[in-house]
Amino acid sequence: MTGSAPKKRTCARCGHHGWPAASFPEGHLCYPCLDAALSAAGTCPGCGTADRALPGLRDGVRTCRDCAGITRDFSCLRCGTETGMAPGSRRGLSRLCGRCAVAWTAARLLDDGTGAIAAPLKPLADALAATASPSATLEWLGKPHIRDLLTRLAAGTLPLTHEALDGWPRPRAVHYLRDLLVDCGVLPAADRQLREFGTWLDRRLDALAGHPHLRLLRQFGLWHQLPAMRARAAAGPLRTTAAQYARSRFTQAQAFLTWTAALGVRPAALTQDRIDAYYASHRAYQREGVRAFLVWAAGHGHIPRHLDIPRQQPYSGQAITQQRRLDLLRRFATDEAIPVRPRAAACLMLLYAQPLSRILRLSATDLTRGDDGQTWLRLGDPPSPVPVPFDALLHQLAATRHDHVPANHASDWLFPGRHAGQPAAYRPMAAQLRDHGLPLRTARISALRQLVLQVPAPVIADALGFHHTTTTRQHASAGATWSRYVAGQRPGHDPPEDHGG
Numbered sequence: 001m002t003g004s005a006p007k008k009r010t011c012a013r014c015g016h017h018g019w020p021a022a023s024f025p026e027g028h029l030c031y032p033c034l035d036a037a038l039s040a041a042g043t044c045p046g047c048g049t050a051d052r053a054l055p056g057l058r059d060g061v062r063t064c065r066d067c068a069g070i071t072r073d074f075s076c077l078r079c080g081t082e083t084g085m086a087p088g089s090r091r092g093l094s095r096l097c098g099r100c101a102v103a104w105t106a107a108r109l110l111d112d113g114t115g116a117i118a119a120p121l122k123p124l125a126d127a128l129a130a131t132a133s134p135s136a137t138l139e140w141l142g143k144p145h146i147r148d149l150l151t152r153l154a155a156g157t158l159p160l161t162h163e164a165l166d167g168w169p170r171p172r173a174v175h176y177l178r179d180l181l182v183d184c185g186v187l188p189a190a191d192r193q194l195r196e197f198g199t200w201l202d203r204r205l206d207a208l209a210g211h212p213h214l215r216l217l218r219q220f221g222l223w224h225q226l227p228a229m230r231a232r233a234a235a236g237p238l239r240t241t242a243a244q245y246a247r248s249r250f251t252q253a254q255a256f257l258t259w260t261a262a263l264g265v266r267p268a269a270l271t272q273d274r275i276d277a278y279y280a281s282h283r284a285y286q287r288e289g290v291r292a293f294l295v296w297a298a299g300h301g302h303i304p305r306h307l308d309i310p311r312q313q314p315y316s317g318q319a320i321t322q323q324r325r326l327d328l329l330r331r332f333a334t335d336e337a338i339p340v341r342p343r344a345a346a347c348l349m350l351l352y353a354q355p356l357s358r359i360l361r362l363s364a365t366d367l368t369r370g371d372d373g374q375t376w377l378r379l380g381d382p383p384s385p386v387p388v389p390f391d392a393l394l395h396q397l398a399a400t401r402h403d404h405v406p407a408n409h410a411s412d413w414l415f416p417g418r419h420a421g422q423p424a425a426y427r428p429m430a431a432q433l434r435d436h437g438l439p440l441r442t443a444r445i446s447a448l449r450q451l452v453l454q455v456p457a458p459v460i461a462d463a464l465g466f467h468h469t470t471t472t473r474q475h476a477s478a479g480a481t482w483s484r485y486v487a488g489q490r491p492g493h494d495p496p497e498d499h500g501g
Contacts, residue, residue, distance in 0.1 A: 013037075013057070025069045026057065038074055041082070053082035076100050098134025105141050109150040118154040120186060127184040127420075132402075145173050162190055166199045176419050183411075183420035192422060193238040194229050197246045201226065204250065213257040216267060216302055221250050224296050239357040240426045252289030270303045279310050319446035320439060325350055328438065333389055341415060341424070342432045344397040347390050349433075349440070352379055353448035356430055356440060360423045362414040364398050 009020040012027030020028035029037065037055035044052050046067030056068020065074065075082045076097035096104060106128045112118035117125050131137040140146055149168065152158035158168070160181075165174045178195075181187040201221045208214050225246050232238055256278065260267060265274060275294070279287050287310070297303045320328075332338065332346040348359050358379075366378040367386075375391035376383040386394060394414075401416055415424040433440060 022072060024056070078104075098138070099129060099131070102131060102134050102137050102141070103129040105138060109141065109147055110154045111151075112154050112156070118156075120160055121154055123184040123186050124181060127180060140176070143173075145170055146177070149173055149177065160186065162187060162195065166195065166202070171199060179419040179421050191233040191238050193240070193242040194226075194233045197229060197243040198226060200243070200247055201250065208254070211254075211258075212261045213267065216297070217250070217254055217257065219300075219302075220253055220293055220296060225250065237361060240360050240423060241357045244426075248285075248289050249292045252286055253293035255286065256290045256293065267297065267303045270307060272307055275307055275309065319449050320442050322446070322450060325443065325446045325450070328443065332436075332438070333393060338436055339432075340393070340397050340400060342429070342436055342438075344393055345415065345429060346433055346436070346438045346443075347393060348377075349438070349444050350447050351387075351390060352377075352384060353444050353451060354379060355444065356433070357426055360413075360415050360426060360429065363412045364401070364414050365412060367394055367398055367414065369395075 009028035011030040013033040021031040021034040040054040043050045044064040046063045052064045054062035056063035078100040106125045110117045294309045375386040413423040417424040
């Protein structure tokens with residue numbers, strides 16, 4: 001038997017005893033420490049050469065391999081670069097940088113069987129190779145269910161269509177890939193919220209087989225909810241909470257019909273006392289959720305038309321004090337310990353009373369700076385001025401918005417999400433704001449009430465993108481009177497008396 005069997009060694013940097021990945025002048029390195037060593041890059045302080053990997057360590061200072069006396073060459077076999085080596089790539093036969101490793105892996109997965117990338121998926125391969133985060137992309141490509149999905153698309157056993165992806169048994173795996181395919185032009189644009197709800201609705205209806213009122217639920221979802229969402233999507237992208245909102249309405253309709261079935265009451269035979277009993281015995285969110293279904297059902301004759309469907313009073317809410325609002329503004333504007341994204345979102349809410357779902361759909365082009373240095377933000381018409389120091393915070397956000405979401409580096413969202421072409425998700429951002437002490441609903445109500453006390457409510461509605469009834473309601477809740485702002489009132493004239501009408 002020739003040669004010696006490999007032995008476990010103690011890592012010279014972390015002290016871990018295990019299989020060695022490399023031998024440096026300082027001693028053996030384990031795989032994690034070798035990955036960390038090769039991830040460091042810059043100008044070598046020893047020889048002054050720029051753009052080199054700095055795997056060496058001399059007196060605690062990173063140096064290039066020549067200055068450190070490292071004889072092993074770690075440059076990429078394809079492009080020759082020393083920097084950006086793919087983590088763990090030197091464990092195999094290939095030694096590639098992160099970008100080349102992604103390109104090689106993508107080419108293998110997207111092979112159409114002839115040794116070439118499937119022609120329709122070439123833009124996807126190019127987009128993956130250009131990723132700003134090779135490590136994360138390699139990790140994603142390495143997942144078995146992603147590999148299966150990509151190879152099936154390349155081979156043509158899974159059609160390259162939205163409809164085929166909708167039927168894939170692992171919806172979460174599809175979401176990220178679909179966004180990539182749309183972003184690089186392989187698939188036509190499709191509103192994500194609309195498709196998410198449509199896919200969810202199909203699965204829910206399949207799961208409801210045997211429900212005594214399945215036909216009515218199918219009509220509500222397919223004939224009412226989906227067409228309404230399509231109409232709104234045709235006018236512009238749906239909010240990030242649109243699918244969640246539609247799911248909630250359908251779920252409450254299902255719960256109501258299950259309740260009536262348990263009582264042995266057919267929808268067509270519903271009476272007012274049954275409606276009143278349901279409203280009296282269920283929570284506010286359930287009553288609010290089921291109303292859309294009941295109004296639709298009555299309008300289409302599925303339940304008696306004469307029934308009185310109670311209307312939930314709009315949430316007026318308890319506003320925080322103006323001093324509390326100002327304290328929160330000061331904190332989020334100046335506390336650099338809080339990440340810039342939640343800081344900016346909180347300030348937009350506290351300054352302009354914007355709901356988080358609307359904040360997340362702002363684009364970078366909505367933020368502009370005039371020749372005089374004044375910053376403007378388009379929330380409605382006309383754009384709103386952004387005061388100092390909040391303007392600097394928003395410009396900082398715009399400049400760094402892609403730093404933590406490299407997969408979405410080409411998007412124009414002011415708050416880009418992790419998926420290509422998509423804004424940040426609502427729930428994680430809302431949780432982050434609450435963790436930092438922002439009471440979302442009460443803070444927004446307080447801001448809106450202060451605004452309508454300072455500026456005519458119709459002006460606020462137009463400039464900030466609110467419906468006039470919203471600003472009117474908060475104007476009344478703030479203790480002012482709408483009549484002060486009657487159209488046509490001339491300066492110097494007393495406002496008309498309010499007679500309570």
